[in-house]
Amino acid sequence: MFSGILAGAQTMYDAMTFSEVNYYGTARSMSLGNAMTALGGDLGSVGINPAGSAVNPYWQFTLTPGFSIASSNSRWSTLDNGIYDYRNNSSKTRFIFPNTGLTMNFETGNRHGLKRYTFGFVVNTTANHLAVDNIFATGNSNTSMAGCFASGAYGIDATEFDASNPYKGNIPWNTVLAQQSGMIATFGGKTDEYIGINETIDSENNIYIPGPLKQRSFTMSSGSKSDIIMNFGADINDKLYLGFNLGIPTLQYVYSETFSEAALDPADFPVTMGIISTNYDSSLYRYGYQAEMDGIYAKFGLIYVPVKGVRLGAAIKTPTLLTVRETWQLDATVNYTSLKSTQSSSPVGEWSYDLRTPWEANFGAAFTFADKGFVSLDYEMMDYSIMKFVEHTMDDSFYADDPYYQQNRINRLFCGVSHSLRLGAEYKIIPSVSVRAGFNLTTSPEKIYKDNLGLTVTASDYSNFFDDFESGRYRLGDWTYSDSRRSYALGLGYSSNGSFFADAAFRLNRYPASYRKPYADYIYDNDGVLDTASPVIRTDRTLCDLLFTFGWRF
Numbered sequence: 158m159f160s161g162i163l164a165g166a167q168t169m170y171d172a173m174t175f176s177e178v179n180y181y182g183t184a185r186s187m188s189l190g191n192a193m194t195a196l197g198g199d200l201g202s203v204g205i206n207p208a209g210s211a212v213n214p215y216w217q218f219t220l221t222p223g224f225s226i227a228s229s230n231s232r233w234s235t236l237d238n239g240i241y242d243y244r245n246n247s248s249k250t251r252f253i254f255p256n257t258g259l260t261m262n263f264e265t266g267n268r269h270g271l272k273r274y275t276f277g278f279v280v281n282t283t284a285n286h287l288a289v290d291n292i293f294a295t296g297n298s299n300t301s302m303a304g305c306f307a308s309g310a311y312g313i314d315a316t317e318f319d320a321s322n323p324y325k326g327n328i329p330w331n332t333v334l335a336q337q338s339g340m341i342a343t344f345g346g347k348t349d350e351y352i353g354i355n356e357t358i359d360s361e362n363n364i365y366i367p368g369p370l371k372q373r374s375f376t377m378s379s380g381s382k383s384d385i386i387m388n389f390g391a392d393i394n395d396k397l398y399l400g401f402n403l404g405i406p407t408l409q410y411v412y413s414e415t416f417s418e419a420a421l422d423p424a425d426f427p428v429t430m431g432i433i434s435t436n437y438d439s440s441l442y443r444y445g446y447q448a449e450m451d452g453i454y455a456k457f458g459l460i461y462v463p464v465k466g467v468r469l470g471a472a473i474k475t476p477t478l479l480t481v482r483e484t485w486q487l488d489a490t491v492n493y494t495s496l497k498s499t500q501s502s503s504p505v506g507e508w509s510y511d512l513r514t515p516w517e518a519n520f521g522a523a524f525t526f527a528d529k530g531f532v533s534l535d536y537e538m539m540d541y542s543i544m545k546f547v548e549h550t551m552d553d554s555f556y557a558d559d560p561y562y563q564q565n566r567i568n569r570l571f572c573g574v575s576h577s578l579r580l581g582a583e584y585k586i587i588p589s590v591s592v593r594a595g596f597n598l599t600t601s602p603e604k605i606y607k608d609n610l611g612l613t614v615t616a617s618d619y620s621n622f623f624d625d626f627e628s629g630r631y632r633l634g635d636w637t638y639s640d641s642r643r644s645y646a647l648g649l650g651y652s653s654n655g656s657f658f659a660d661a662a663f664r665l666n667r668y669p670a671s672y673r674k675p676y677a678d679y680i681y682d683n684d685g686v687l688d689t690a691s692p693v694i695r696t697d698r699t700l701c702d703l704l705f706t707f708g709w710r711f
Contacts, residue, residue, distance in 0.1 A: 167510065169567050169616045172544045173602065174286070175382075175408060175450060175479065176514040179642075179666070180205060181255035181282040183221050184706040188648020188662035189581030190595025192533040194521025195470030196581075197398065197460050200258040200708075203388050204281040205519060205535075206458035206472040207400025210260045211275045211390030215710045221256035223704035225285055230697045231292035233374075236299060237674070237690035247291040251379065255282035255704065260388070269394060277388035284382040286410055290696050293373035295421065298366045300680065300691045302416055302442060303353030306335035307364075308679035310351045315343050322504075330487055330503050331444075338489035339499035340440055354491055355418065355426055355437050368425025372418045374675040374694060380410040395462070402456040406477060410448040416675050417441045423494045436494040444487050450512075452479035458519070466525045474517040476543060482509045510561075511547040515539040515575075530584035530591070537579070541572035541602035563623055571616040573638065575602040583650075593648035593662070601639035601669065608633060640669030656709045666700040 180191040182201020193202035197209030200219045228248040232241035258279030265271050310332050320326060323333045335341045341351045344358060352358060357367045385407065390400040419439035420426045426437035458472030488502040516539070523533040545568065546561035559565070581595040606614040609632040625631050648662035672695050680689040 184660035184662035184704040188593040192535040192579040192581035195468040195523040207402040208398040208458040211398040219708040237693040243294040273392040275390035305676040307351040338501035382408040398460040470521040535579035537577040591650040595646035597644040603639040
């Protein structure tokens, strides 16, 4: 039972996070918008098209350090009514090292056919998860996180929390934590109904928040995904270049979430604990999560030169089978005006599973203009609908035994094909100095539906009402894709008369607005209609990257 509960923690959004691709590579490839499928010749291009290693007839070695700066503009709507009364800006900077590699080119001595072949070892970053979101609001007397936890505990007998280890039962971990930290408690002699520490009850048994609260939500993620690539390339008649990659993706992902709420006036929040009377001051909830993964995939590519000045490229990547290992922990603290704080922490949770990620296909064309420069255009598609969670020890011949049936069903329904259009251009000011620019547009694979009542349905909504949708009580109708991610890049390159070269690049990534609730809606009327909404946070996020590549050709 414990394993099944933990397995249920994985969602479509986790699969999308681990499958996401946002190429980094060298400063040159990033400044060109990574429109490298038909260009090749750069170690940043090897992960996009394996044939790129065979284009240049020399050895190469590159190192690429840099910085990433994540920024966010967050706004808070206390009642999820479209009115955002509070806003805040946040930022975080990290040092990164998104590329290092070596390619070795060997002559065959043939005048026709296979003229050269290349072996390469390259490490390129393919996703950066740096993000920060910090927002606070004052005066909410409608809902609270403690009240949400109390509502979620309804129907659970208090004796279940007294087991030797309630975290091994069938109660959600955050509910156990809320009870053991003092954020919620039973009331009025009841054993399966709960009230939040910052709530009170009137003479008609109505639960309410007696005064305004100051609330703050802080989330942060970090980590990256990099591909360790073993490459082979072949040059046939200087017209056709072929390549193969054996890739080993690795990922480290860290996410933390902190939510606090405090009484503006503790006198409004009397608390009785046995014979002791005090007042509620504040409470804090923290959740920490970490994931590591590795896997394997193959990628095949070609570049063809039909006439001088024109290059055509294509590559296809197999789905990646990843092994994901997760750990997480929660803790909570309640502070009072005249009593010692109450605090509790969960044990460290651990879980591992396999994940099949999308297949990819790239197509590109590049046009060169004498020795002055070029333009390059790429199209890439990724089919996210094939993402699939797999339990390590599962025999999935019967879906009824599949603990991931619900998640995989949602993956198929709510994920589609992501399309990416990349454009890059380079112009040589003088033979040794080039300027570059790039643009990237990537559509989201997430589908947003309308149901038979005309209401918006996301993957989370479908998961919350899974049985109702699967039984036909609610039905999905038309759908649209979520918004797109855009990036803009500029760069500068220097090539000496000897072996040394250096490049610099700056890229701005703009992400579509995201919406999240720090705690779920929980106040409904007797007909099950939402009466009072919980807060919603809108975040507009950007990620800036600054890279410097130092390389040698020999």
